[in-house]
Amino acid sequence: MADHHVIIENLVKTYPGAQKPSVDHVSFSLPRGEMLALLGPSGCGKTTILRMIAGLIVPSSGAIRLDGRDVSSIPVYKRNMGMVFQAYALFPHMTVAENISFGLEMRKVGRAEREERVRKALDLVKLAGFGERKVSQLSGGQQQRAAIARSLVIEPELLLLDEPLSNLDAKLRDEMRDEIRDIQARTGVTAIFVTHDQDEALSMADRLAVMSAGRLEQIGTPREIFDRPQTDFVASFIGAGTFFEGKVAGPGVAAVDGLPPLRFVGEAAVGSPVRLMVRPHRLLLAGEDGQPNSFTGTVEHIVYRGQILTLSVRCGSRLLQADLPTHAGVLPQKGDQVTLTVAPEDVTLIGREAA
Amino acid sequence: MSAAVTAPAGGAPAASRGILLMLLLPGLVALVITFLLPLLWLFRASFASSAVGALSGGDWTSEAYTTVLFDPFYWRVAWNTLVLGFNVAIFAVILSYPIALFLARTQSRFRGVLTALAVAPLLTSSVVRTYGWMVILGDRGVINSTLQALSLTDGVIRLTNNSFGATVALIEILMPYAILAMLSGFGRLNVQLEEAAAMLGANRLKVFTRIVLPLSLPGVLTAALLVFVLAISSFVTPRLMGGGRVFVLGTEVFNEATVTLNWPLAAALSVMLLVLFSSIILLYQRALRALEV
Ligand SMILES: Nc1ncnc2c1ncn2[C@@H]1O[C@H](COP(=O)(O)OP(=O)(O)OP(=O)(O)O)[C@@H](O)[C@H]1O
Ligand SMILES: [Mg+2]
Numbered sequence: 001m002a003d004h005h006v007i008i009e010n011l012v013k014t015y016p017g018a019q020k021p022s023v024d025h026v027s028f029s030l031p032r033g034e035m036l037a038l039l040g041p042s043g044c045g046k047t048t049i050l051r052m053i054a055g056l057i058v059p060s061s062g063a064i065r066l067d068g069r070d071v072s073s074i075p076v077y078k079r080n081m082g083m084v085f086q087a088y089a090l091f092p093h094m095t096v097a098e099n100i101s102f103g104l105e106m107r108k109v110g111r112a113e114r115e116e117r118v119r120k121a122l123d124l125v126k127l128a129g130f131g132e133r134k135v136s137q138l139s140g141g142q143q144q145r146a147a148i149a150r151s152l153v154i155e156p157e158l159l160l161l162d163e164p165l166s167n168l169d170a171k172l173r174d175e176m177r178d179e180i181r182d183i184q185a186r187t188g189v190t191a192i193f194v195t196h197d198q199d200e201a202l203s204m205a206d207r208l209a210v211m212s213a214g215r216l217e218q219i220g221t222p223r224e225i226f227d228r229p230q231t232d233f234v235a236s237f238i239g240a241g242t243f244f245e246g247k248v249a250g251p252g253v254a255a256v257d258g259l260p261p262l263r264f265v266g267e268a269a270v271g272s273p274v275r276l277m278v279r280p281h282r283l284l285l286a287g288e289d290g291q292p293n294s295f296t297g298t299v300e301h302i303v304y305r306g307q308i309l310t311l312s313v314r315c316g317s318r319l320l321q322a323d324l325p326t327h328a329g330v331l332p333q334k335g336d337q338v339t340l341t342v343a344p345e346d347v348t349l350i351g352r353e354a355a
Numbered sequence: 356m357s358a359a360v361t362a363p364a365g366g367a368p369a370a371s372r373g374i375l376l377m378l379l380l381p382g383l384v385a386l387v388i389t390f391l392l393p394l395l396w397l398f399r400a401s402f403a404s405s406a407v408g409a410l411s412g413g414d415w416t417s418e419a420y421t422t423v424l425f426d427p428f429y430w431r432v433a434w435n436t437l438v439l440g441f442n443v444a445i446f447a448v449i450l451s452y453p454i455a456l457f458l459a460r461t462q463s464r465f466r467g468v469l470t471a472l473a474v475a476p477l478l479t480s481s482v483v484r485t486y487g488w489m490v491i492l493g494d495r496g497v498i499n500s501t502l503q504a505l506s507l508t509d510g511v512i513r514l515t516n517n518s519f520g521a522t523v524a525l526i527e528i529l530m531p532y533a534i535l536a537m538l539s540g541f542g543r544l545n546v547q548l549e550e551a552a553a554m555l556g557a558n559r560l561k562v563f564t565r566i567v568l569p570l571s572l573p574g575v576l577t578a579a580l581l582v583f584v585l586a587i588s589s590f591v592t593p594r595l596m597g598g599g600r601v602f603v604l605g606t607e608v609f610n611e612a613t614v615t616l617n618w619p620l621a622a623a624l625s626v627m628l629l630v631l632f633s634s635i636i637l638l639y640q641r642a643l644r645a646l647e648v
Contacts, residue, residue, distance in 0.1 A: 056550055076553040089551035092543055093569045093646075102565070106556035154555060 003068075004029035005190050006053075006158060011062035013048050021060065022048045024214040030207075035184050035191045037205035039198060041237070045214045046194040050160050053192065055079050066157055077106070082151025082189075084161040088143045090135040096146050097122070097131030103154035121153040124183060141172045148180065152187060159184070161193035165200060177204055198238050202226065210234050228348065232275065235350050241277040242320050243350075248272050252344065258316040263292050264347035275350040280310065282346035283322035285332070286339045294341040295320060299332050313338060401622035419623035429607075433627065436603040439518060440587035443525045447533045447582045448575055450526065455537035455578075456571065459544055470538070474531040481528045485595045488524040489515055492596075516598030524596045525586050532585060533578040540574025572646050580639045584632060604628045 006029060013023040023045040030036050038046045051057045053064055055076040064071050071079060090099050097118050104114045122128050125145035130138065138146060144164060151159060164180065165173045181204050184191050195201050201208050202222040209219040210233070218225060218234045229235035235243070246256035248268045253261050254276060268274050286294050297315035308323045309331055322340055324331065332338050404416045423429045458470050476484065491497045492514035502508045514520055544567065552562045590605035597606070604624055611621035 054554060056553075075558075076550075077556050077558050079554075080556070081554060083551065083554045085547055085551060087547060089545070089547040091548060091552070091566060102552065102557075103555035106561060150555070 003031075005032040005034075005067060006030040006192075007063075007065040007068075008049075008053070009063040009065070011049065011052060011064065012060045013045070013052060013057065014060045020214070022214050023052070023059075025062070026211070026214075026216045027062075028209050028216060028219050030190055030192070032190055033188045034206045035181070035193070035204065037201035037208045038192060038194045038211060039201040039208050039238075040196065040211035040217075042196060044211045046196075046211060047162055050083075050162055050192065050194055053158070054081055054083050054160055080154065080157050082154060082156035082159045084144070084147045084151050084159070084164045086163045086166060088147040088167075090143055090147055090150070092135050094135070095131065096127065096133050096135065096138065099135065099146060100131075100150045100153050103150065107154065117153055121149040124152065124186070125149040125179075140168055141176060144168065144176060145179070148183065152183070152189065156189065159189045159191040161191065163194055163196070165195070165197070173200075180204065202238075210237060212237070229277070230351050232350060235277050235348070239279060240321060241279050241348075242283075242318070244276040244278075244318075246274055246276065248274055258318060259295060260293075262347060263344040264349055265345045266349035268349060277348045277350055278320075278342050278346065279348070280321045280323040281308075282342050283320065283340045284342070285322075285324060286341040291341050293344060293347070294339050296337065296339045299334050299336045299338055302332075302334050311338070313340060397622050397625055400618055401626050403619045403622075406616055406618040416619075419617075419619040422620060423623045423627060428602075429624070429627075432602045432604055432607050432624075433631070435518070435601070436587045436605075436628075437631070439522060439525070439593065439601075439603055440583045442522050443529060443586040444579045444583040446522075447526045447529050448537075448579045451530050451533035451537060451578060452571075452575065455534045455541065455574070456567070458534070459538055459541040460546065473534050476528070477531045481589075482591055482595075484528050485524050485592045488520065488527070488596060492520050492523065515596055516600050518593075518597065518601050520596040521593040521601050521603075524592050525589060528592060529582045529585050533582050536578035536581045537571070537574040540577045541571050543570045543573070545570075569646075573643055576639060576642055576646070580635065583635060587631060588628060604631075 008029065009027050011023055011026045012021050014021040026045075026049060028036070038049060040046055048057070052059045055071070055074065059072070090096075091102065094102070100118045100121050101114050104117060109117070118131065119128075122131055125148055127142060127145055127149065130142065130146075135143065135146070144167070148164070161180070165176055168176060177200060180193075193204070202225075205222065207219060207221055208225045210217045210225060212233045218230045220228075225234060225238055229238060232243075235241060244254070244256045244259070244262060246254035246262065248270050249255040249261060250270060252265060253263055254268075254274050256262050256276075262276060264276055295313070295315045297313040297320065299311055300314045300319065301312035303310040304326070307326060309326050311320075311322045311324060311332065313320045313322060320340060401419050402415050402417060404414050404418060454473055458466065458473060461469070463469070489496065493499070494511045494513070494515065496514070498514060499508075499511050502512065514523075548566055548570070549562050552566045557565060587603070588605055589603075590609055593601045593603050594606050594609065597603075604627065608621045608624045608628070611617045611624065
C-alpha cells in the first residue's frame with residue numbers, strides 16, 4: 001500500500017451550499033501501471049474524485065499522494081497528469097498536431113523533438129496522417145484518439161479518463177475499449193477511468209472501485225466484484241441475479257422461505273440471517289427434482305437474446321432468473337414446468353469473503 | 356457565421372415551397388418598401404441637380420459626386436469619420452472585452468441580472484446620454500469645475516466641442532452593443548477547454564493567450580464591426596458633443612439635407628457612407644473566415 005504509485009486518503013468533497021458531501025471519505029490506491037475503473041451510478045461522485053486528483057477542484061479534506069508526495073499544493077498546470085474529458089475538449093482553433101503539441105510547447109520542448117513526439121503519438125493512436133486536419137474534420141472516434149494522444153504525449157504521471165467512451169456508438173466503443181487498454185498497457189501509464197458502464201469497467205480495468213452516493217462500496221478485481229460482491233449495492237449494481245433472504249440452518253445450509261434449503265459455500269454462524277445471490281448464468285436446467293439446490297417452477301417469461309435465453313421461472317412466491325445457452329438441446333417454452341439447479345459454490349454469500 | 360442557408364436535401368416539395376415563399380413574403384414586402392425603395396431613391400437623388408430635381412426625377416447629373424470627390428473638405432470629412440469610427444471601435448472593444456468575458460464565464464446566479472445591467476444603458480436614448488456626457492465634460496461641467504475648485508487648473512480644459520468629447524461619449528454609448536455582440540460571438544469559449552489547457556501545463560496567462568483570446572476573436576471582431584458601423588453613421592452625438600465643430604459624414608449629411616437643402620449632395624454623401632460600410636463588411640467577412648476555418 002504505502003509504496004503504491006497513487007494513494008487517495010479519506011478524500012471528502014462537499015460542494016458549497018450542499019448538505020451532504022458528494023465524495024465521502026474515499027480511500028484507495030493504485031500500484032504503478034495499474035488501470036483502475038471508478039464505477040457507479042450517475043451522481044455518485046466519480047467525476048468529482050477525478051477532478052480533485054487533477055487539481056481542478058480543491059478537496060474539502062483528505063490527501064492525494066503521488067509516489068508518497070502530497071500534491072495538494074501543486075497547481076493544476078504543474079501536476080503533469082493527462083486528462084481525457086468526456087467531450088474530449090480538443091482545441092477547435094488548432095489542428096490535430098497543434099493540439100497534441102500544445103502540452104509539449106508548454107514544457108518548452110524544442111521544435112524538432114516536438115514534431116518527433118507528436119508523430120509518435122499520432123502513430124500510437126493510429127492517427128498517422130491526420131495531424132494537419134482541423135479537429136472538426138475528425139469523426140468521434142478519431143477525436144477521442146486525438147484526445148488520448150494529447151494527454152499521453154506529455155508522458156503524464158497519471159492518466160485520468162472521464163467516461164471517454166460514452167459519446168461513441170456501440171461498435172466503436174468496443175473497438176476503443178481494446179485500443180485504450182492496449183495503449184495503456186504499452187505505455188505502462190497508471191490510469192484511472194470513470195464509467196457508469198459495468199461491461200466497460202469489467203473488461204478494461206485491472207481493478208474496479210464501485211461507488212454509491214459518494215462512498216466507496218468495494219474495490220477489487222473484476223472477478224472479485226462480480227463473483228464476491230460484499231454489499232447489496234455492489235451485488236445488484238453489477239450484473240443481474242436472484243436474491244434470497246434466509247437464516248443459516250446449519251453449516252453451509254440456509255433456510256429460505258418457500259423454497260427447499262439452499263446450500264452454499266461459506267462461513268456463517270448458525271441462526272444468523274444471510275443474503276444470498278445466484279447469477280442467472282449459474283442456474284442450470286436439471287433432469288429431475290431431488291438434487292440439492294434444485295427448484296421446480298413454471299416458465300413465466302422468455303427473452304431470446306441470440307446466444308442465451310433468459311427465463312423467468314416462478315417458484316412459489318419467487319421469480320428466478322436464469323440464462324440458458326441456446327445450443328443446449330430442447331429449450332423450454334412459456335408455461336413449461338422446469339427444474340433448475342445451482343452448485344453450492346455458485347451461491348454467493350453477500351457481504352463475506354469467499355471461503 | 357460562415358454557414359449559408361442551404362436548401363433541404365432533395366428540395367422541398369412544391370406545396371411546402373409555396374408555403375415557405377408565402378411566409379417570406381411579408382418580410383420581403385416590408386424590406387422592399389422600407390429599405391430597397393428608399394435606397395434606390397437615394398441613389399437616384401444623388402444624381403439630381405437640386406432638391407426639386409430629386410423629387411421630380413427630371414434630370415441626371417453627376418455634379419454632387421464631382422463636389423464630393425474633388426472638394427478636399429469632403430475628403431477631410433470622410434477621414435474624420437474613419438478616425439472617429441476606428442477610435443471608438445478600438446476603445447469600446449477594449450473596455451467591453453473584460454466585461455463580456457466575465458459575463459460569458461461567470462457561474463454566478465446573478466449572471467442574468469449582471470448582463471441586463473451591462474446593457475441597461477440601452478434603455479435610455481442616446482440623446483439623453485449625450486447630454487449626460489456634456490454635463491460631465493462641458494466647460495463648466497463636473498470635471499472642469501472640480502479641477503478648478505481644487506485649483507489644479509487655471510483655465511478651462513476643452514473636453515467638449517471637439518472630437519475628443521464625441522469619441523468619449525460614443526465609446527460609452529456604444530459599449531452595450533459591443534458587449535452584446537461579444538456575448539453572442541463567444542460561443543466557442545468553454546471552461547473545459549481552459550481546464551484541458553491547464554492540465555497540459557498552461558498557466559493562467561498561457562490559457563488566456565493561447566485559448567481564450569483566439570476563441571473569442573470572432574466575437575471581438577463582430578463587436579468591433581458593429582461599433583464601427585454605428586459610430587461612422589452616428590449623427591446626434593458628434594453633433595451635440597462636437598458643438599458644430601466636428602465634421603463627420605453623419606453631421607454633413609444632416610447639414611446638407613436640412614440646412615443647405617442640397618439634397619443631391621446629402622444623397623451623394625450617404626452613398627459614400629454606404630460604400631464605406633460595404634467595404635468594411637467585406638473586410639470583416641474575410642477576417643472572420645480566416646479565423647474560423
Ligand atoms: N459544481 C458543483 N456544484 C455543486 N454540486 C455539484 C457540482 N458538481 C457536482 N455536484 C454534485 O455532486 C454529486 C456528484 O457529482 P459527480 O459529477 O461527481 O457525479 P458522477 O458520478 O460523475 O455522475 P455522472 O455519472 O452523471 O457523471 C452530484 O450529486 C452533483 O449534483
Ligand atoms: Mg461524471
